[in-house]
Amino acid sequence: MSNTNIVVRKSRGRSLVLTTAIAAGAVFMVLPFYWLLIATTYGAHDIFATPPHFLPGPAFVENFVGLFRDTMFGRSMVNSLFVSTTYTALGLIVCTAAGYAFAKFKFRGQNLLFGALLVTLALPSQVTLVPLFQIMVNLGWLDSYQALILPNLALPFGIFLMKQTMSTIPDEMIQAARIDGAGEFRVFSQIVLPTVRPALSALAIFLFLAQWNDFVYPLVVLRSPESYTVPVALASLQGIGTTDYGQLLMGTMLSMLPVLILFLFLQRQFVAGILAGAVKQ
Structure with missing residues (x-):
């Protein structure tokens, strides 16, 4: 295997790790806002239910x-x-x-x-x-x-x-x-x-x-x-x-x-x- 191929593979590996880290960070940052949006669709007694809700509820208009x-x-x-x-x-x-x-x-x-x-x-x-x-x-x-x-x-x-x-x-x-x-x-x-x-x-x-x-x-x-x-x-x-x-x-x-x-x-x-x-x- 040539040195060029090794360098290309290492570069792709770094890019994959970096992309994965950025994607994980983005999910981590967006998740609280998503939960806030979902929570607005539930009543006061259902917001803190266990397990938490991840799909919209019926109380948004209310x-x-x-x-x-x-x-x-x-x-x-x-x-x-x-x-x-x-x-x-x-x-x-x-x-x-x-x-x-x-x-x-x-x-x-x-x-x-x-x-x-x-x-x-x-x-x-x-x-x-x-x-x-x-x-x-x-x-x-x-x-x-x-x-x-x-x-x-x-x-x-x-x-x-x-x-x-x-x-x-x-x-x-x-x-x-x-x-x-x-x-x-x-x-x-x-x-x-x-x-x-x-x-x-x-x-x-x-x-x-x-x-x-x-x-x-x-x-x-x-x-x-x-x-x-x-x-x-x-x-x-x-x-x-x-x-x-x-x-x-x-x-x-x-x-x-x-x-x-x-x-x-x-x-x-x-x-x-x-x-x-x-x-x-």
């Missing part, structure tokens, strides 16, 4: 109708969509503008300010929860949309991501545009932003997920069921004595749909954006 009949989950979905979309749009503006300033301008205290920004990345959100709540009380913003949207627009991770990405843009390109008479806003909007579009898509996903999945802070500042976001609404389905797990899992599945749709539309840009700032020119 759980779906009961969720919207017994709770204000539809309003909570609208609240979360509005808050997350608005927060994402405004957060992109703030983070990209701040990232551009750090990447392409020189000003006094720049390194100190950026260092302080990096330090905040190590702080857990619980540290600022009480002071932030007190600020919302003083402003009269409790139980309002602005209490959820405005405080965290300048996301430190978003500013850091955009700064690192914009640092890869050659300064000569920006200087050439300025020499040609382009104003700073035109340089930013027509040259810088199109160049970092993949990073913008990645940041949009991060911002949307951060707001969509946030639970502790909305739980603290929201008071009425009409203002609940999806995580708070799902938590309200868990009673002290009994919990309708059929409705709870139905709400959980529905809460995943906007995130999945967003990721499916932006998955290519998401991967490219994560790698955008990996290599600095």
Whole structure:
């Protein structure tokens, strides 16, 4: 047997092992989502049956109708969509503008300010929860949309991501545009932003997920069921004595749909954006 055939067989063997491992990992990752989908088709008493169910049951419509009949989950979905979309749009503006300033301008205290920004990345959100709540009380913003949207627009991770990405843009390109008479806003909007579009898509996903999945802070500042976001609404389905797990899992599945749709539309840009700032020119 020639050396070429041996190399080909070893290569095929490695490919087979790698493919099998990836397939097993994919099944392992998908199985909880499949169980969630199946569980939404059973009543509360049948969900945790032994052995577990792997085929759909008869209670899907009952759980779906009961969720919207017994709770204000539809309003909570609208609240979360509005808050997350608005927060994402405004957060992109703030983070990209701040990232551009750090990447392409020189000003006094720049390194100190950026260092302080990096330090905040190590702080857990619980540290600022009480002071932030007190600020919302003083402003009269409790139980309002602005209490959820405005405080965290300048996301430190978003500013850091955009700064690192914009640092890869050659300064000569920006200087050439300025020499040609382009104003700073035109340089930013027509040259810088199109160049970092993949990073913008990645940041949009991060911002949307951060707001969509946030639970502790909305739980603290929201008071009425009409203002609940999806995580708070799902938590309200868990009673002290009994919990309708059929409705709870139905709400959980529905809460995943906007995130999945967003990721499916932006998955290519998401991967490219994560790698955008990996290599600095």
